[in-house]
Every structure is written in structure tokens, then in C-alpha cells.
Amino acid sequence: MTDIFEVINNRRSVRQYSNEQLKEDEVKKILDAGIMAPTARGEAPWHFTVIQSSDLLKYINETSIDLMLKSDNEFFQAIAKSGRNILHEAPTVIVVSGREDATNIQADCSAAIENILLAAEGLNIGSCWVGLIAIFFEDAENVAKLQIPEGYVPLYGVTLGYKVSEREGNPKRNKNVVNWIK
Ligand SMILES: Cc1cc2nc3c(=O)[nH]c(=O)nc-3n(C[C@H](O)[C@H](O)[C@H](O)COP(=O)(O)O)c2cc1C
Numbered sequence: 714m715t716d717i718f719e720v721i722n723n724r725r726s727v728r729q730y731s732n733e734q735l736k737e738d739e740v741k742k743i744l745d746a747g748i749m750a751p752t753a754r755g756e757a758p759w760h761f762t763v764i765q766s767s768d769l770l771k772y773i774n775e776t777s778i779d780l781m782l783k784s785d786n787e788f789f790q791a792i793a794k795s796g797r798n799i800l801h802e803a804p805t806v807i808v809v810s811g812r813e814d815a816t817n818i819q820a821d822c823s824a825a826i827e828n829i830l831l832a833a834e835g836l837n838i839g840s841c842w843v844g845l846i847a848i849f850f851e852d853a854e855n856v857a858k859l860q861i862p863e864g865y866v867p868l869y870g871v872t873l874g875y876k877v878s879e880r881e882g883n884p885k886r887n888k889n890v891v892n893w894i895k
Contacts, residue, residue: 720835725884727839728801730874731766734765734807739836742875744807746832750824758815759822762808762888769858770806774798777849784848792845799845803872808846810865829871843870 752758756757781793791847792799800806809826811818826842831847833840849855852865 715835717815720831722883724830724834724840726841727874727876728841729877730803731871731877732806733875735873739838740805742836743829743832743838747809747825747829748835750828752821752824753815753817754814756815756817756821758812758818759825760810760812760862761825762810762859762861762867764808764859765788765804766804767804768787769842770803772801772858773806773846773849773855774800776852776855777846780848780851781845789845789848799808799843800870801841801843801872801874803841803874806843807871807873808859808861808867809869810861810867813864813866818866819868826869826871833873837876839872839874839876841872841876843872845859846870854877861887868888 740763744763747761748757748759764773777799778793781789784790807829808820809829812823815821830840832841846867846869856867859867
């Protein structure tokens with residue numbers, strides 16, 4: 714059995730993927746892990762859109778870059794000008810949406826995403842949580858292309874693909890962030 718602590722410690726955001734598409738059963742296993750996440754009141758208020766169409770992924774990236782260039786946000790403009798692909802040219806991207814009338818969609822969908830990232834790592838598949846895709850979601854015409862069910866709003870993307878190289882070093886974390894009361 715895979716050691717959960719090893720999986721947690723090994724997971725890093727992967728931003729370079731092989732072109733090879735993931736196997737469908739791997740993606741399904743990863744999604745199953747997502748839907749096992751805890752949710753407020755057990756509402757499970759999520760929907761997952763698996764995008765493997767290279768045309769749609771290209772469209773999402775190019776449209777997002779265009780919107781960033783047109784925005785007055787310096788951070789977005791710098792990313793757009795860097796020439797990087799916001800979806801890291803991943804072969805699979807999962808868009809995670811939350812049900813509008815649920816009580817805590819940000820927390821619930823984030824819990825699902827963390828499960829997705831860890832499940833991917835457990836299969837030695839690279840992943841990255843992508844918040845930048847939010848700029849694409851601002852336009853209803855863009856959202857319509859994702860065929861998300863009525864009543865759900867897209868929140869985040871997760872890129873997935875086989876890693877082209879192993880991670881370098883351990884993640885730097887400040888561990889001085891705890892107080893104990895006994
Ligand atoms: C809410 C959220 C949004 C993020 N958005 C992006 C993003 O748009 N692009 C990206 O490359 N990484 C994104 N990340 C990944 C973080 O940059 C990354 O998790 C952080 O730098 C720590 O590195 P690690 O994941 O390798 O441990 C996001 C992470 C979170 C939690």
C-alpha cells in the first residue's frame with residue numbers, strides 16, 4: 714500500500730508534461746478520489762469537466778492570455794507577456810465547478826482538488842492547481858463551451874499529465890506556523 718505521507722511529501726506542482734494522453738481508468742480513479750473529499754453538510758456540490766480536446770485547451774489558453782493582456786492587472790499582464798501556457802500544455806485539464814446554491818463551494822471544491830492532486834501523485838501522474846483560468850470563466854460565452862450543468866459555476870482548473878522529469882528537491886515550507894495549547 715502506498716504510504717500517504719510519502720505521497721503528500723512528494724507532490725509538487727508539475728508544469729511540464731509529456732504529450733502522451735493519460736489512460737481513462739487513471740483519470741477515473743483520480744476523479745473518484747476527488748468525490749471522496751469531505752463537504753459541508755455532505756452536500757458534495759461539485760461537477761468535474763474533463764477536457765482532453767487539444768483544440769479547446771488551446772482556445773482556453775489563448776483566450777485567457779488575450780484577456781490578461783487587455784486587463785489593467787499588472788500581474789496578469791506579466792504572465793501573458795511571459796509567453797507561458799496557463800494550462801502548461803497538459804493533455805488533460807479538469808475544470809472543477811461548484812453548485813451555486815450550496816453553502817461552501819470554495820472549501821468543498823478545494824478539498825476535492827487536493828484529493829485529486831494527491832491521487833494523481835499516488836499514480837505518479839503530475840498535476841497543478843490552476844487558478845489563473847478564472848479569467849476565462851468571467852465570460853459567459855466561454856463558460857458555455859464547457860457544457861457545465863445548469864446551476865454550477867466553474868472555479869478552478871487542474872492540469873494533469875505524465876511528468877517529463879522528477880521533481881527537484883523538497884518543497885520549501887515554513888514549519889514555524891503552529892502553536893499548541895495543552
Ligand atoms: C488556489 C490555487 C491557485 C493556483 N493557481 C495556479 C496557477 O494558476 N498556475 C500555476 O502554475 N500554479 C498555480 N497554483 C499552484 C501553486 O503555485 C503551488 O501550489 C505553490 O507554489 C506551492 O508549490 P507546490 O504545489 O509545488 O508545493 C495554485 C495553487 C492554488 C492552491
